[in-house]
Amino acid sequence: MNEITKDIVAEHGLTEGEYEEVLSILGRTPNLTELGIFSVMWSEHCSYKSSKKWLKTLPTEAPWVICGPGENAGVIDIGDGQAVIFKMESHNHPSFIEPYQGAATGVGGIMRDVFTMGARPIANMNALRFGSADHPKTRHLLAGVVAGIGGYGNCMGVPTVGGETNFHSSYDGNILVNAMTVGVADTDNIFYSAAAGVGNPVVYVGSKTGRDGIHGATMASAEFDDDSDEKRPTVQVGDPFTEKLLLEACLELMATDAIVAIQDMGAAGLTSSSFEMADKGGVGIELNLDLVPVREEAMTPYEIMLSESQERMLMVLKPGREEESRKIFEKWELDFSVIGKVTDTGRMVLTMHGGTVADLPVAPLADAAPEYDRPWVKTETPPVLRAEDVDAPGDLGQVLLKIMGSSEIASRKWIWEQYDHMVMGDTIQRPGGDAAVVRIHNTDKALAITTDCTPRYCFADPKTGGAQAVAEVWRNLTATGAQPLAITDCLNFGNPERPDIMGQFVGCIEGMREACETLDFPVISGNVSLYNETNGQGIHPTPAIGGVGLLKDTSKMATLAFKDEGDLVLLLGTQTGDMGQSIYLREIEGREEGAPPIVNLSDERKNGDFLRQIIGLGIVTAAHDISDGGLAVALSEMALSGNMGAEITLSSKLPLHATLFAEDQGCYVITISPENCDDVLKKAKNADVSLQRIGTIGHNELNIAGALTISIDMLRQEHANWMPNLMASQSRK
Amino acid sequence: MKASVIVFPGSNCDRDLKVALTASMDTEPDMVWHGDSDLPETDLIAIPGGFSYGDYLRCGAMAANSPIMREIVKKAQNGTPVVAICNGFQIATETGMLPGALLRNADQSFVCKDVDLLVTSENNRFVGAFQQGQVIRFPVAHHDGNYFADPKTLDELEGEGQVALKYAMQSGDLTDEANPNGSLNNIAGIYNKAGNVLGLMPHPERLISDALGGTDGKRFFDNLVNSIA
Amino acid sequence: MKARVHISLKNGVLDPQGKAISNSLHGLGFESVLDVRQGKTIELDLTDMNKETAETEIDKMCQQLLANTVIENYSIELID
Amino acid sequence: MKARVHISLKNGVLDPQGKAISNSLHGLGFESVLDVRQGKTIELDLTDMNKETAETEIDKMCQQLLANTVIENYSIELID
Ligand SMILES: Nc1ncnc2c1ncn2[C@@H]1O[C@H](COP(=O)(O)OP(=O)(O)O)[C@@H](O)[C@H]1O
């Protein structure tokens, strides 16, 4: 038995203070297995020690929330005895080291989180951030990540229906790969992870355990340096075929009442799953590691407990139900092994080769996990950039073309065509719109799903950025006609031990909280990824938000495509024309400056509720929110999607380049047929929202009076070709 | 009429196919698990898309060796109609029910999108809903749909009217641009000699309503069911 | 005992993977590359048996599953 | 000149393909199979050059493209 030296403790990422705590909990020195268990349980990844204090401030409740943060995923009620279960999770570091497998196993992990609760996954999303497009590694990473996400999700037969993709140099050394899964279950058949019933069998199912990803969990919380390539062997390989079998087997067993509790083995594998189940149930667990199905010779207890082999689950069954359960898993050619039982000792006791290899108290280890109130400093709020502070360009048409073909705005078709986004036969709004819409099978109800975050806003002003991310999600769901219900978050930040980074975190959370409250949009699950930093260069703060909304009647869905020649174009919401942090400023002036656009949450709410109401009345023929790139980009996207132009006349007092390219929040472009115009304008007046006619659709060019005239084909070329051209040029690893 | 949808470990379009067939038959097909070595009485065998056995080794190779496939090959020889979609098509070529093979897409990546297809045969059972020379639309979603056969086989297929569908422009032109995977002669689907087995990479079951973006798939299945029932 | 099965595409069968690899290699500036073909190796770990039995056994595996003889050739290598 | 690059998964790295192949072989009644690992072979056709240059050149190709050195090992074999 190795004796525990300072170095070994340090290698396990435990501070001296934390190790003192270990000693006082145990009243003795831990053995190596026990130390390993402490190190993963107390890693940032599993313990949330830097973020807990602030996460607690987020609103998590609403009448329709069945289960908020704390379980494998959040659960909301959508009526008719049905629940939606969803969560988003990061797999950033592994994806940087091995993009294909890192991204693939990230998708596999988040899907397990959802089906372990009894839901069949019906949609996947992915929120991606890469370094600048011309960084030597970017193409290799983008190609690998997209192939990996597709490789896993496509094989599972779950459609990947949307996401978001940004490029910025702050991610050169730390890309972000955030995957989200949405599933549907019956409200009376949801599964939780609290172990119960002294003597009940603890069962291991799924793949065998190998030496995969040992210390992945601690790695995922360690800042990168240039030799991080050395950390490579901890990358795991995903087996989507086995996960597909695991999904079907679990759902088959869940149709019976044999399961007491179930928990997937994610980061820190058997360790965190067994401890979480015991802790939540306030019980003890006894495991015989000789009974764990292993893939390799001579695995030590340390390796078995810390392995991150994929496609595995831990269950507590009702007594006497082992055999029927075994039959199901064997039918699906999966391992099934009773490896222990629930006890009343409140201790985790692990035996192997007839001896005890670990004996730890569950509660202290789980609850006494360190919690830090890290020092933080508020980010300086930058000055507002008004239209006057930004020169008007010579040729607005050229500007629009340049922006349509820029890294942030260009079409992501190259990505989503590598994802099966139609399997399961319920995708009624495909990628390319504001939100994807997926029908609840055999009903007229559907879920709208989107992920959003504008990191450059968060970097300039964390609070506004945090609020904006939540508001844009709400807006994108609203633009389809759906009622936004709840969000999940994936909070990607740099090193929390730096007060400025911690300040970004605190600011974003504060903004998110205000938005969630004003918009009745609770957080029901989430994930924190810190230390996204290389050689002291942190990423832009990136609180990726995934949201789900309910469309009660699929026939009332709105899309962004221009449809009927002669329909009127209207602008909903008021423009300030502020240009700070806009794509215009970045692409045309080469400046990343100023304050992000103001987020006025009460206007946001008022405008969105009004739009949803008139979509519900069936009088809106197209709807699209204004986001990156401003009004001109929104109009272009609607024209491209409908393959139809428009005649636009703007009566704003603002200079044209501000009206067209300022990224004003809480605004939408809609179209309606002329005969409904007066009625809609009256409704707007009564609802006290700003709604103005700005044009008519038709022909094959976008014409903005006094500004530009561009053919749809030219717009399409710029928009469609950027990413294929980027990826056509060869990249090295 | 009775239909059977064959389910392998890793199949994932079995439900979609069931939905499409049910809509056209107004009775549900039997879902037949690969392990069962004998098929129920059936007038139509449908082999769905997906990733049987993970598509490991070669797409369809392991499924082709399952007991149920031996049964299906026999039934097909006795004239039972078989429609094999995507992974089903790959399985059918691996069993030898259909000639040729499906290789990795020319550009190496998975492709999921609607494609336009030129109807190049007049096999009433399978494409009776359409005119020869008509352009229809189904989605594709595959990583290995790049159809290959040796020149002799290819000539036979073309000569005997065994090519069912070809990737085409909306105009009907057979261009490289219209070809999503590099298939020889833009081939998207083929029949066996007897004309009772159709293998195709595109997924008719994915466009069976306006809500899903089109109805050519619905017409495909309606005609298939009527021609059999 | 151990054995290795080498599987390669028959001449005349186009090899999309090989083609893509060779394009990429050119893209990376490896001018010297004239052609690339990709094949598979399947390493088998078998219970001990005599060479003849092994060869016939493995040949059966290839015929039935490991190789698609419509497009692939295979060769068997026994490693004691 | 011709060369062959053999690429195999590092020891301990999960090989889903190998696992599926061996299950399938068992299903077909090949009891003698204990374990299966799948690897890749890449056959290169190169302009003539001396062995040393070839080796270094091919090694570069492996590092930059052919092998995924995170999870794979590779070996280079020159065939005249
Ligand atoms: N990584 C991705 N995978 C799938 N779809 C994506 C991805 N990135 C972007 N998209 C899709 O591209 C469209 C435009 O994305 P985005 O500009 O973020 O929309 P919005 O501005 O409405 O939030 C959306 O439909 C989105 O789902």
Ligand SMILES: [Mg+2]
């Ligand atoms: Mg939007």
